[in-house]
Amino acid sequence: MTASIEFAGVAKRFGAVEIIPDFSLQIAAGEFIVLLGPSGCGKSTLLRMLAGLESVSGGRIVLGGNDVTALPPGKRGLAMVFQQYALYPHMSVFDNMAFGLRNIGVAAAEVQRRVTAAAQMLELDALLPRLPGQLSGGQRQRVAIGRAVVKEPKAFLFDEPLSNLDAKLRARTRIEIARLHKRLGSTMVFVTHDQVEAMTLADRIVVMNGGRIEQVGQPMEIYQRPRTKFVAGFVGSPAMNFLPAERVADAQGYVAVRLGNGAVLHTQVRASIESRELCIGVRPEGLKLAEGGAITGTVELIERLGERSLAHVGLGDGTVVVAEVPVQRPLAIGDVVNLQPELGHLHVFDAAGLAHHAQAA
């Protein structure tokens, strides 16, 4: 039942405005793909084109081996969960879930069986006679998921389904969706701008920017070896620290850089980069307090998060970097500290924004 999905050179234009120039991606049957990117990057448009709710300006969409580019939404065999739930307000929960099945003439007994099974799985049994207006946000989203489940679709599409839920419920529903995927083994395409959702749910993440793919990869790969400066800055919270640097001579075959304050770092990045103007990136957990460290600054803010503490350190030139500091370490705002990047965690970005990673990492 579950199907593979292929985008082949898919484009979307609104008049003269090009939203998606040329998008190609293969999604295996049963895979959980998350489209991740900032607002306006085209991820929702892409999902809507897959659903058939938006026309395709160029290219093909292939579902389970069949070209569905020109098919209307109902004929594609997909189910979608919307950000605003989109439950039919005048129908009970049961009817909401049964509506799509009745539309295609599924027998009443089969409708009953499927809705009951889905309601049981999503703990909606007690809510079946209620109207959507009588449900909480989380319950409504579960009904929306149930409505998708009963259709036994070729793939599930999720359009930022957790955005309207509070933090606690979002975490819970995230786990439910992960369980659902494990249980059904269906292809799922999930659109979000929330990297935590992407990291926790995805088999593979597709990071998008300006209608293009920045990187496709497994969550940890995206986190540890971002392909571009955009991905490095977008994924991870707090964001990666970036510092401008100038390339200097290095005898070891690796890149050496001079930072703004004159300190020289000998990285573990192979010296195959052309540009002279570089940027180094290091995540907060790769930036440690160290006597005589290369970077000196003043503590401006300390975020104590329980399991870890983050120090925001202002450098002389106005840049602020975030470093993870030991929880027990007594540190006060205004303290002058030295920080040293762990060379294994150091990324170098060239003038084109492409990342080069440390050899060991």
Place this chain on the structure above:
Amino acid sequence: MSSATFNRSAMAAPAWVGWAFVAPFLLCYLGLLAAPVLEGFWLSFNAVDLLTGRGQFVGLANFIDLVKDEIFLRSAANTVLFAAICTPALVGLGLALALVLNRPGKLGAWLRGTFFASNVLSVTVVTLIWRLVLLPDRGLLSQALPGFAPLTDESLALPFIALVTVWWGIGLPMTLILAALQQVPKDLYEAAALDNTSRWRSFRFITLPALRRTLILVAIVQLLGQLQVFGQAQLLTNGGPNNSTRTMVMFIYEALFDQWALGYSAAAAQLLFVLLVLGVSVQRWAEKREEAA
């Protein structure tokens, strides 16, 4: 604590200040609405001579005369028939127009404006326009269909006044329904599209339930309005031919200003009031019954 006490004493004002704020409305309401209604109610039990201003209590005599008055009965029947033609037509046509014109683009906007335009005309202008169309011998319609003169035909005159009324009044129902249509979230239709919903089922199960309250509102407003029809009938046919277009408000008006029968006219007005209440009640009852079903 102390500041709350302080604020409270500062806020406190004599009771008459509150009344002073309400007074302008209350005086208008009592003087211009409640008092005339009550006086009308009282008048309907009296025979009043307008010239001397003297009245005599006659009990239910006015009402008994009314139900024996063939012209009154005819007027009441005409009024009910007129409302029964106009109300469903205005709701149905308003809905149809709203569905067709609920689209972006200049053409849609232009058509919406056009259909609404007739609404701003006064009854005098509307009837003038339609007289030019419907006049026997010289009207536009008689040019196209010689000998066809609906306003002089007993069975056609009322339906044609209803037609004029629908033409005149269609803008408001259309606009109200359009406003309601645009409140229906777009993603419901998208979910329906993914659910393989046919256009009819989408209309039946998503659009119509979403419009229900607005349709009821439009129906009640139109029913109340059409039961009080006066201007079009007065100006197009003056109640003729053979009383076939005489309405209740026309009857009330004529009883008072032609026959100076103040009590009789007031009694007819009371019966119209009963009819209005009855009309709305039947509608609410039907609606409740549908809700329960």
